[in-house]
Amino acid sequence: MPLKSYISYSSESHFPLENLPYGVFSTVDDSTHRIGVAIGDKILDLKYSKNVFDYPLCEIFQQPSLQSLMASNKETWSQARKSIQSYLSIEHSENLKNGVFWDQNEVQMHLPTSIGGYTDFFSSYYHAYNCGTLLSPNKPIADNWRNMPVAYHGRTSSFRISGTPVVRPSGQYLKDGEVTFGPTEMLDYELEVAFFVGGTLNSLNEPIPISKASDYIFGMVLLNDWSARDVQLWESPFLGPFLSKNFITTISPWVVTMEALEEFKTDNFKQDPAPLKYLQHDIKYNFDIHLNASIYGPKSPQTHVICNSNYKYMYWTPIQQIAHHTVTGCDLKPGDLLSSGTISGPEENQRACLVERNLLGKKLIDLGDRKLKFFEDGDEVTISGFCQGNGYKIGFGNCVSKILPAK
Amino acid sequence: MPLKSYISYSSESHFPLENLPYGVFSTVDDSTHRIGVAIGDKILDLKYSKNVFDYPLCEIFQQPSLQSLMASNKETWSQARKSIQSYLSIEHSENLKNGVFWDQNEVQMHLPTSIGGYTDFFSSYYHAYNCGTLLSPNKPIADNWRNMPVAYHGRTSSFRISGTPVVRPSGQYLKDGEVTFGPTEMLDYELEVAFFVGGTLNSLNEPIPISKASDYIFGMVLLNDWSARDVQLWESPFLGPFLSKNFITTISPWVVTMEALEEFKTDNFKQDPAPLKYLQHDIKYNFDIHLNASIYGPKSPQTHVICNSNYKYMYWTPIQQIAHHTVTGCDLKPGDLLSSGTISGPEENQRACLVERNLLGKKLIDLGDRKLKFFEDGDEVTISGFCQGNGYKIGFGNCVSKILPAK
Numbered sequence: 071m072p073l074k075s076y077i078s079y080s081s082e083s084h085f086p087l088e089n090l091p092y093g094v095f096s097t098v099d100d101s102t103h104r105i106g107v108a109i110g111d112k113i114l115d116l117k118y119s120k121n122v123f124d125y126p127l128c129e130i131f132q133q134p135s136l137q138s139l140m141a142s143n144k145e146t147w148s149q150a151r152k153s154i155q156s157y158l159s160i161e162h163s164e165n166l167k168n169g170v171f172w173d174q175n176e177v178q179m180h181l182p183t184s185i186g187g188y189t190d191f192f193s194s195y196y197h198a199y200n201c202g203t204l205l206s207p208n209k210p211i212a213d214n215w216r217n218m219p220v221a222y223h224g225r226t227s228s229f230r231i232s233g234t235p236v237v238r239p240s241g242q243y244l245k246d247g248e249v250t251f252g253p254t255e256m257l258d259y260e261l262e263v264a265f266f267v268g269g270t271l272n273s274l275n276e277p278i279p280i281s282k283a284s285d286y287i288f289g290m291v292l293l294n295d296w297s298a299r300d301v302q303l304w305e306s307p308f309l310g311p312f313l314s315k316n317f318i319t320t321i322s323p324w325v326v327t328m329e330a331l332e333e334f335k336t337d338n339f340k341q342d343p344a345p346l347k348y349l350q351h352d353i354k355y356n357f358d359i360h361l362n363a364s365i366y367g368p369k370s371p372q373t374h375v376i377c378n379s380n381y382k383y384m385y386w387t388p389i390q391q392i393a394h395h396t397v398t399g400c401d402l403k404p405g406d407l408l409s410s411g412t413i414s415g416p417e418e419n420q421r422a423c424l425v426e427r428n429l430l431g432k433k434l435i436d437l438g439d440r441k442l443k444f445f446e447d448g449d450e451v452t453i454s455g456f457c458q459g460n461g462y463k464i465g466f467g468n469c470v471s472k473i474l475p476a477k
Numbered sequence: 478m479p480l481k482s483y484i485s486y487s488s489e490s491h492f493p494l495e496n497l498p499y500g501v502f503s504t505v506d507d508s509t510h511r512i513g514v515a516i517g518d519k520i521l522d523l524k525y526s527k528n529v530f531d532y533p534l535c536e537i538f539q540q541p542s543l544q545s546l547m548a549s550n551k552e553t554w555s556q557a558r559k560s561i562q563s564y565l566s567i568e569h570s571e572n573l574k575n576g577v578f579w580d581q582n583e584v585q586m587h588l589p590t591s592i593g594g595y596t597d598f599f600s601s602y603y604h605a606y607n608c609g610t611l612l613s614p615n616k617p618i619a620d621n622w623r624n625m626p627v628a629y630h631g632r633t634s635s636f637r638i639s640g641t642p643v644v645r646p647s648g649q650y651l652k653d654g655e656v657t658f659g660p661t662e663m664l665d666y667e668l669e670v671a672f673f674v675g676g677t678l679n680s681l682n683e684p685i686p687i688s689k690a691s692d693y694i695f696g697m698v699l700l701n702d703w704s705a706r707d708v709q710l711w712e713s714p715f716l717g718p719f720l721s722k723n724f725i726t727t728i729s730p731w732v733v734t735m736e737a738l739e740e741f742k743t744d745n746f747k748q749d750p751a752p753l754k755y756l757q758h759d760i761k762y763n764f765d766i767h768l769n770a771s772i773y774g775p776k777s778p779q780t781h782v783i784c785n786s787n788y789k790y791m792y793w794t795p796i797q798q799i800a801h802h803t804v805t806g807c808d809l810k811p812g813d814l815l816s817s818g819t820i821s822g823p824e825e826n827q828r829a830c831l832v833e834r835n836l837l838g839k840k841l842i843d844l845g846d847r848k849l850k851f852f853e854d855g856d857e858v859t860i861s862g863f864c865q866g867n868g869y870k871i872g873f874g875n876c877v878s879k880i881l882p883a884k
Binding site: 186187189214220221222225226227228230249254274275276298301306307308309310311312313316346348394395402403 | 619661714723725801804
């Protein structure tokens, strides 16, 4: 039986009482950034709940970002969830008057925290296989990939919240074999799910053992890793992607906690060969999260779904990613964001970026009344995701971006 | 004629009145982080100079890091230099009593600012050539390398100040063809020079034109890009270096300003082919900075110089690096650190990391009474650098690290 709040919403809502994701927002008449919790189509404003929550939550909820909450610990995260669930439950319907609520469509959402470090993994088997097939068909899956969660460090300054337009970047690439400068002709998305780490994390030279790694995962967001493929193909040899990925990275505004996702744990992807000991774990740490991407744009009056995938296609788990990230001694900080990489499934329509479907631009993607190669100016790209519970959804909301022409 | 201060120092000092680099330090009896300026063997403590400097310096100098100074602008940087130079000059010898000075060897130095973003370039021709020769002998210099300053994003959390020990990291690598976990057997350094950016930098989607780029360079430090080569060789294919570089990165504590370096500008490296227009500049923006590295360790009672190089071997200039970094729209922030990559010269003893000299571990480096392959536990590695003026040096001081055994 789904839980019941005095705020009403349908069983299709992404934000029932079972979810309670955190976000940072401001309103027209109060531009301070503050923490809110999504419930149905509403937001509970935690800034105006000073005398409602016990210490340390009463202080943490007054902050302008989720940094303090992330920096606390698992027990505090749990206490927060319990307190908010109780405050919003039908048994406490007096709080409809006591609390301050906003419509989600009347606020401005912001990044939930200043992201100190961003690491992008490459952890979905089918994405690795499809990219490998395009770039080194004789050996689609590299030897290192099967033995470790391969990753690279990304840029944090260019993170933006859902709704921020993507201006088509201009850069250097090869065109007909010539070195050229111009607007990218291969603008692509990547459907990813990222998690924020938190808690009292490790010091330098102190790896986090995989058995403890789950204690440090605060919650998850959708991430669109915008990519200029022509720039990427030209710049990447030797040191990996740089400008092709750092012009904007977009995340969804609501951070879904690991407690909300707990009941959607599913079997880990079978790993062959067995990883080295520091990457081995017995516990389930994979999640059944439905993911999809769609476009809407001037070329066609209707919305087209361009991908239907699922988080469960992750080969490497988040706790393997943490254990690997810290194994040589790198220190993680609360608010660091670790992303999955493109999460593709085995089917054609589960390929979660355009190059996997258009074979590096060699083929048109047939969407019925529209044939798509890469995104065009005016296209609006939406990624979304949810877990299907019994009579409710644990949703991530949307991560939306409209593409504007090059400057 | 060298300038003269009431603080005395020799013509060999790295920190004469012509230099005046900034650093952040604390003392035994006052653990607050505060800004100081190096002069001879002393530090002028700017925290205790409240009524000495005009606005905005009086406020900027009270901060616990260089962040505000970096975030101001070129005119303020210039005003600061003039004011401090006057304050320390022999004409104002009364300030020997008025000012608060510390011995450099009695303080604790700290990172000059919290580094928001770190980008490591790969901009020295001879380093690229030597690495290329080892990894792809048929084509040592890749096509993209000649057309753009290739770079990758690095990790900021693991930055540490000179003096911090380097604990030998353990990680995953191939040993005799087998996937192995253990302490790195190929611990290496990279002698680099990095610059901090500052000023009112660009917004997202607004590239910095190369004609304006020099306005945003605050100053330079030495950087030791510690590398575990066995880990690097195994993990890098596809996305570049990750754990092999993020276990520690060390910088020297004194930030030498671009004004202090101005008179050491030298001809740019000849570029062939001519770069694309957004990377072209007529002005000189290369620097004659002598660089060296040495080791001292239990294997031999004497210090051995292992490299003598010079910044002038940079193929790509700092202003080309900034123009490139922002060309697809990435926004830079005050306090971001952009590094050169290993700066090697054309000669054997100018190779600025061990793998270039030991040919990926295949050859011993002959240092007379010591044959070196990679660093051993107990080795102390020092990198240093200076410009030679007429009767004085503009020095960077030292960046020192002692290697401790794996945990």
